[in-house]
Amino acid sequence: xxxxxxVAAKGDCMTDLFxxxxxxxxxxxxxxxxxxxxxxxxxxxxxxxxxxxxxxKFEHDIIKMQGNRGIGVISDNEDQPxxxxxxxxxxxxxxxxxxxxxxxxxxxxxxxxxxxxxEMSHGEVNPTELIxxxxxxxxxxxxxxxxxxxxxxxxxxxxxxxxxxxxxARDWHGRTPVVIGKKDASHAVTMETCAFPNLDYEHVRDxxxxxxxxMTEDGIEQKAGxxxxxxxxxxxxxxxxxxxxxxxxxxxxxxRYKCGAALADRDNVTADLVAxxxxxxxxHAIGYANRAKIPYERPFVKYTPTWPRSFMPQNQAxxxxxxxxxxxxxxxMIRGRRLLFCEDSIVRxxxxxxxxxxxxxxxxxxxxxxxxxxxxxxxxxxxxxxRSKSELDLAGRRAVKTLEGDESRNLDKYADPSSKCxxxxxxxxxxxxxxxxxxxxxxxxxxxxxxxxxxxxxxYCWDGEG
Numbered sequence: 208x209x210x211x212x213x214v215a216a217k218g219d220c221m222t223d224l225f226x227x228x229x230x231x232x233x234x235x236x237x238x239x240x241x242x243x244x245x246x247x248x249x250x251x252x253x254x255x256x257x258x259x260x261x262x263x264k265f266e267h268d269i270i271k272m273q274g275n276r277g278i279g280v281i282s283d284n285e286d287q288p289x290x291x292x293x294x295x296x297x298x299x300x301x302x303x304x305x306x307x308x309x310x311x312x313x314x315x316x317x318x319x320x321x322x323x324x325x326e327m328s329h330g331e332v333n334p335t336e337l338i339x340x341x342x343x344x345x346x347x348x349x350x351x352x353x354x355x356x357x358x359x360x361x362x363x364x365x366x367x368x369x370x371x372x373x374x375x376a377r378d379w380h381g382r383t384p385v386v387i388g389k390k391d392a393s394h395a396v397t398m399e400t401c402a403f404p405n406l407d408y409e410h411v412r413d414x415x416x417x418x419x420x421x422m423t424e425d426g427i428e429q430k431a432g433x434x435x436x437x438x439x440x441x442x443x444x445x446x447x448x449x450x451x452x453x454x455x456x457x458x459x460x461x462x463r464y465k466c467g468a469a470l471a472d473r474d475n476v477t478a479d480l481v482a483x484x485x486x487x488x489x490x491h492a493i494g495y496a497n498r499a500k501i502p503y504e505r506p507f508v509k510y511t512p513t514w515p516r517s518f519m520p521q522n523q524a525x526x527x528x529x530x531x532x533x534x535x536x537x538x539x540m541i542r543g544r545r546l547l548f549c550e551d552s553i554v555r556x557x558x559x560x561x562x563x564x565x566x567x568x569x570x571x572x573x574x575x576x577x578x579x580x581x582x583x584x585x586x587x588x589x590x591x592x593x594r595s596k597s598e599l600d601l602a603g604r605r606a607v608k609t610l611e612g613d614e615s616r617n618l619d620k621y622a623d624p625s626s627k628c629x630x631x632x633x634x635x636x637x638x639x640x641x642x643x644x645x646x647x648x649x650x651x652x653x654x655x656x657x658x659x660x661x662x663x664x665x666x667y668c669w670d671g672e673g
Contacts, residue, residue: 208383208447208590209303210234212402213278213366213373215424216393220277223406225262225269227395228279230402232261233449235281241265242288242299243277244368249299250274253286275424276373278366283591285333288368293343295351296370300342302335303398304363304378305591309337312358316340338363349430352376352419356435362589366396372423379435381416382589382665384443384454387427394422401451413455437663438673440590444657445580446487446551457658460490465656466579467494467549470648474499476575478547484562485509485534491579492549501547506540506566509533531561542570545643552580553636556602560640573643581650581669582606582632584618588667606635622670624649 210231214220224241232239239261242251250272254264261281280287280301288299306312313332341358342351348367352374355363362382367374375396377385388395388408395408403410414420415433422428440447443454450460467490474495481501483492486509496503510533546566553559553576566574582603598604599614607621608614610631620628624647637645650669654661667673 208234209280209282210398211278211280211301211303211364211366211396212398213276213368213375213396213422214393215276215373215395215422217424218275218392219273220275220393221269221272223393223395224277224279225265227397227402227406228281229261230397230449231279231281231399232256234398234447235283237284238282238286239264239280240282240287240301241268241272241277241279242290242368243272243274244299244370245274249290249297249368251288251290251299253288256281276368278368278373280366285335287335289333289335289339291339291343293339295343295348298348298370299368300335300339300365302338302363302365303383304334304359305361305587305589306334306337306359306363307361307588308359309334312337312341334363338365342367348374349419353431356417364398372421374419374421374430375414376419376431377414377416377433377435379417380438380589380665381414381433381435382438382440384439385414385418386454387411387414387420387422393424394427396422399449399452400454401449404451410453438665439659439663441580441653441657441664441666442552442587442590442668445653450490455659455663462657463490463579464494464497466648466653467491467496468498469652469656470549470577470579470646471495471498473649473652474577474646476547476644477545478573478575479544480504480506480540481547481549482506484548484550484559487551488549488579491551491577495547495549495577504540505537506544506546507534507536507562510535531558534562536565536569538569541566543572545573545575546571547575547577549577549579551578552583553578553602553640554583555600556636556640563641567641574641575644576637576640576642576646578645578647580648580653581622581624582629582636582647583668584622585668585671588673589665602636602639603632605639606632609635618671622650 212227214223239256240253252268288301341355345351356379362378364378388403417435418433419431444462448459481496483489
């Protein structure tokens with residue numbers, strides 16, 4: 208997905224920028240970038256972080272960077288930040304989101320024969336450069352950002368570092384959070400509020416959907432109102448978001464406890480222990496264990512010092528190997544016991560199937576799985592949550608394909624937890640994974656655990672409503 212952080216300070220901003228950006232490392236897998244402006248020039252560094260930590264790549268660069276305003280980004284794919292020269296002036300740009308109509312915007316841009324794209328990778332236009340092209344077509348940064356917001360299909364939140372200050376803009380439907388913080392000598396903007404406490408920032412407010420502000424060391428000036436409609440991504444609370452972060456006034460960890468409790472309320476299985484698939488399943492499992500009065504334990508642990516994130520490599524076989532190597536079972540806590548696991552979600556199920564098989568090999572009597580969200584039936588259109596090239600990669604859609612002969616038939620029925628179709632799909636996935644029992648979270652319980660009205664949440668992955 209990606210994440211960004213920006214600082215405008217009365218003194219040097221580099222320490223805050225460096226650590227604030229680093230607190231977004233769980234959101235992106237491929238590139239990290241920092242750019243700072245010292246009142247005269249931009250200084251920028253971009254590095255590959257696919258097999259190393261952000262901090263290790265930039266700890267020497269920040270010695271060479273000085274300035275009172277800067278922006279940083281962790282990106283899933285493209286190189287960022289970009290430094291742009293235009294009739295609006297020079298500026299640096301970072302973006303987070305997913306643009307689904309890139310080809311259409313590119314064709315429209317090429318009608319102006321002076322338009323070109325230079326940041327090409329694997330034959331594709333850099334989405335951040337595409338956004339810059341849209342911004343540059345207007346007479347001001349505010350108008351250009353608004354044009355970009357209204358032109359794209361998908362989502363795009365952004366930061367622009369200019370000589371005036373830092374423009375922060377939340378995507379039109381607020382699918383990603385953009386939050387302002389303040390301390391004595393500076394202001395900051397972040398996607399993850401977990402970046403604030405240890406840097407001594409106090410939360411000021413969340414930007415509304417479509418809102419644009421100009422941030423300087425002296426304060427925040429609104430440039431365009433929150434004219435969009437909030438449809439923030441539910442998966443921020445279920446999986447992507449860091450436990451210490453809060454969006455729209457709702458903390459991630461607290462929401463996960465409520466998700467686990469909701470699963471327990473609808474369950475009647477007997478188990479000896481409850482565990483979470485680390486790390487994102489842990490909060491859900493604690494919530495389940497506390498409500499069900501079943502001990503929470505750790506029958507396997509995650510080895511993180513050297514193994515990168517399991518979905519980072521592009522090759523599925525390598526992803527599966529990485530996932531296996533970093534998750535270490537504890538035989539003494541598995542043998543002869545009935546285990547119930549909470550997981551944030553079941554996407555493809557390939558890594559989970561191997562984990563379940565190993566638990567039985569280590570002597571588990573029963574293995575029960577309780578995902579914290581409903582079955583995924585649609586690939587994400589807005590934030591690249593699932594990188595599956597085909598929706599048939601999703602465990603739920605594979606089940607529909609087998610049961611219906613057509614992966615797109617009767618999806619509304621399969622999304623209904625009270626239907627026979629849903630029960631048949633769940634049973635198919637249970638057998639495929641080799642579980643003793645499988646029961647998914649209901650969507651109404653999920654939205655209740657988050658605490659926002661369903662109309663303000665994007666639930667496209669589950670019911671096609673985004």
